[in-house]
Amino acid sequence: MAFGSLMKRKLRTFLTILGVMIGISSIIIMLGLGEGMKQESMKMIEEYGGLRTVEVREGGQPGSDQSSKSDGSSDPLDTKLTDNTIETISSIPHVEQVYPILEFQAIIQTGAYMSSLYGGRAMPLDVLRDMNWEFAEGGWPNEGEELQFVYGNMVLQDFQDLRGNAIYWSTGKLPDIDLMNDKMFTVFDVEAYEASKGGSGQSSETAVAVAGSDGGVVITGTGSADGGSQQAPQAPKKYIVPAAGVLAGDQDDYKEYSWNTYCDIEALERMFKKVFKNKPIPGQPLRKNGKPYKELFYSSLRVIVDDIENVTEVQNAIGDMGFQTTSNTEWIAQQEQQSKSQQAMLGGIGAVSLLVAAIGIANTMMMSIYERTKEIGVMKVLGCGLFDIQQLFLIEAGIIGLFGGAIGLIISVIICAVINKVSGMQIAIIPPWMYLASIVFAVLVSMGAGFAPSRRAMKLSALEAIRNN
Incomplete structure (x- = not known):
């Protein structure tokens, strides 16, 4: 009966449903945009360090002994x-994995190009493989192999042309280097290299880089400090470190690994023992007598927590042990607050449209009551219950909301798909719970808008309704 009544006034019913449809679709699209922006923010945080990751660094000042025992000895x-x-x-508790990171520096030369490698990262090989990074060339080295580097997609921009002192940022041209196949001469003792080049105030006349017969750069240096002479120290030995792979990405496609060079931490330790023997390793602390420790100290540790809800608890526990900790929890909280504000604002914009639609429903129901006054009177005379009459009009309002909500949902899905297709990103995402919630919400809003007219229909006097019509 309720559906038949609506069909008698097709145009009015269509326009009312259209209002609900526009209102619901506006809310869904706006909330979808807010959800998309939230997920993009979370994705960006995940790429730049992870949502469940805690970065741990040593307490005190790097390179110095800040902890002392009760007897005054340094530990x-x-x-x-x-x-x-x-x-x-x-x-x-709640810690899933802990792995070390050893940061290192090196000088890399190939042909007429040189790069000061400040983004060296040595990590366990199994951890590197679990990163699931894409490669443009090559891949991760095998367990137990000699030291090999894996270069980020933007490392080439750091190479400088020794012939003209040209760099990528001034010319916009990448150096003519094949990271996978060219011989990469690597100097690990950066301090000794800089000293041999006059970096410590010594003469640099005997420490120069000249082009070899094969086009490679050869570091030469002669003489040593003796007596009162000020000759530069002997240049450190260079090693050929092959490339295992180059990570994927364009030169303007910044990722977590873009500027870094990665290698197996065990292979690097073996190389350090070979290069430095019993000498101090740059970046490692020294004993009070100036001698190096036998143990290798890591630059940082990365802690993976089982759930994002436990990150703060784990971070505080590590901080209480005297270590410096950082995580993305503060950034996440800020992003979530910002996302909630955006969704509230966008949802409010859509709610205005639904409010207008609700007013239209109330107007439609009220007009229907005026037009059907005699019908209502007859139903009362025939013994129809008051609440049955109210229920009839509420069902009519609910049907308008049901159709408007369903059609609005379908249109929202189509519009969001078009937005994502055009933008090439998932910036409009409708959560699964919103599919059913949007229809239920539309029905409830429509019934709420029709409640007052239905009460009016219920309170009409049967005799007065029949006499006036």
Whole structure:
């Protein structure tokens, strides 16, 4: 009966449903845009360090002994990052994984080009493989192999042309280097290299880089400091380190790994033992007597927590141990607050359209009551219950909301798909719960708008209704 009544006034019913459809689709699209922006923000945070990751660095000042025992002796193991630290942090509840990162510097020369490698990152090989990064060429080296580098997609921009002192940022042209196939001469003792080039105030006349017969750059240096002479120290030895792979990405496609060079931490440790032997390793702390420690100290540790809700708890526990910690929790909280504000604002814009539609429903129901006054009177005379009459008009309003909500949902899905297709990104995402919620919400709003007219129909006097019509 309710559906038949609506069909008698097709145009009015269509226009009312159209209002609900526009209102619901506006809300869904606006909330979808807000959800898309939220997920894009979370995705960006995940790419730049992870949502469940805690970065741990040593306590005190790097390179100095800040921890002391009660007898006054220095104990760097209390503040530095070692294998024992990894075991201790791994025992903290909710910690899934802990792995070390060893940052290193090097000078890389090939042909007439040179780069000061400040983005060296050595990590366990199994951890690197679990990153699931895409490669443009090559891949990760095998376990137990000699040291090999994996270059980020923007590393080439750091190479400088020694012939004209030209760099990528001034010319816009990448150097003519094949990272996979060219011989990459690597100097690990950067301090000794700079000293041999006059970086410590010594004469640089005997330390020069000249082009070899094969086009490669050869570091030459002669003489040593003796007596009162000020000759530059002997240039450090260079090593050929092959490339295992180059990570995927264009020169303007910035990713977490873009500027870094990665390698297996065990292979790097073996290389350090070969290069430095019993000499101090750059970046590693020294004992009070100036001698290096036998143990290698890590630059940082990365802790993976089992759930994002436990990140703060784990971070605080590590901080209480005296280490410096950082995570994305503050950024996440800020992004979530911003996303909620955006969704509230966008949802409010859509709600205005639905409010207009609700007014239209109320107007439609009220006009229907005036037109059907005699019908209502007859139903009352025939013994129809008051609440049955009210229910009839509420069902009519509910049907308008049902059709308007369903059609609005379909249109929203289509519009969001078009937006994502055109933009090439998932910037409009409709959460699964919104499919059913939007229809239920439309029905409830419509019935709410029809409640007052239905009450009026219920209170009409039967005799007066029949007499006036």
